[in-house]
Amino acid sequence: DSGVTQTPKHLITATGQRVTLRCSPRSGDLSVYWYQQSLDQGLQFLIQYYNGEERAKGNILERFSAQQFPDLHSELNLSSLELGDSALYFCASSVVRGGYTFGSGTRLTVV
Amino acid sequence: DQQVKQNSPSLSVQEGRISILNCDYTNSMFDYFLWYKKYPAEGPTFLISISSIKDKNEDGRFTVFLNKSAKHLSLHIVPSQPGDSAVYFCAASSNTGNQFYFGTGTSLTVIP
Numbered sequence: 001d002s003g004v005t006q007t008p009k010h011l012i013t014a015t016g017q018r019v020t021l022r023c024s025p026r027s028g029d030l031s032v033y034w035y036q037q038s039l040d041q042g043l044q045f046l047i048q049y050y051n052g053e054e055r056a057k058g059n060i061l062e063r064f065s066a067q068q069f070p071d072l073h074s075e076l077n078l079s080s081l082e083l084g085d086s087a088l089y090f091c092a093s094s095v096v097r098g099g100y101t102f103g104s105g106t107r108l109t110v111v
Numbered sequence: 112d113q114q115v116k117q118n119s120p121s122l123s124v125q126e127g128r129i130s131i132l133n134c135d136y137t138n139s140m141f142d143y144f145l146w147y148k149k150y151p152a153e154g155p156t157f158l159i160s161i162s163s164i165k166d167k168n169e170d171g172r173f174t175v176f177l178n179k180s181a182k183h184l185s186l187h188i189v190p191s192q193p194g195d196s197a198v199y200f201c202a203a204s205s206n207t208g209n210q211f212y213f214g215t216g217t218s219l220t221v222i223p
Contacts, residue, residue, distance in 0.1 A: 090154055
């Protein structure tokens with residue numbers, strides 16, 4: 001157990017729908033990072049939050065949004081889903097620059 | 112634009128031999144590099160890191176080498192064990208950024 005909790009583990013939904021992925025960072029970590037891993041792709045950075053505020057944005061589509069709540073958990077909202085959004089979505093947290101601690105991911109399948 | 116590249120999608124090695132996983136990067140501002148290991152149905156786990164002020168970092172059976180002039184790093188695993196079979200990602204960052212850039216991963220299979 002890495003200490004980073006992601007729910008749900010699996011999600012199957014139809015095109016056009018909206019889903020919310022949830023992440024609780026490791027205790028004491030203020031930063032949350034969201035990454036997407038598509039087939040044959042590396043981990044693509046989506047967005048970072050630090051203590052409730054957006055800190056950095058990567059290749060995140062306008063249909064996607066995220067937030068971090070006062071208790072530091074974060075949610076990634078994906079809307080108007082397309083088949084190409086099917087991927088593994090990872091959340092990571094860290095205290096220092098030394099590296100991330102990843103959750104076990106949410107596998108999203110859009111049918 | 113993939114700033115970190117792992118050109119070998121897969122690698123098979125006999126148990127006890129050396130595994131060498133390679134990674135290339137394009138951004139000369141990158142100054143911190145990490146390797147992650149990922150088992151199926153799990154998130155990536157941190158394995159080893161290296162700062163650009165060094166050219167080698169060793170941790171047990173794992174050694175990372177950095178060649179800044181070639182913008183190349185490699186991970187050596189000696190001796191390889193079946194439990195090392197996993198996908199290995201390299202990642203890089205600069206001190207001006209808040210994110211790590213990941214390669215596409217190399218799937219290592221260690222054959223008993």
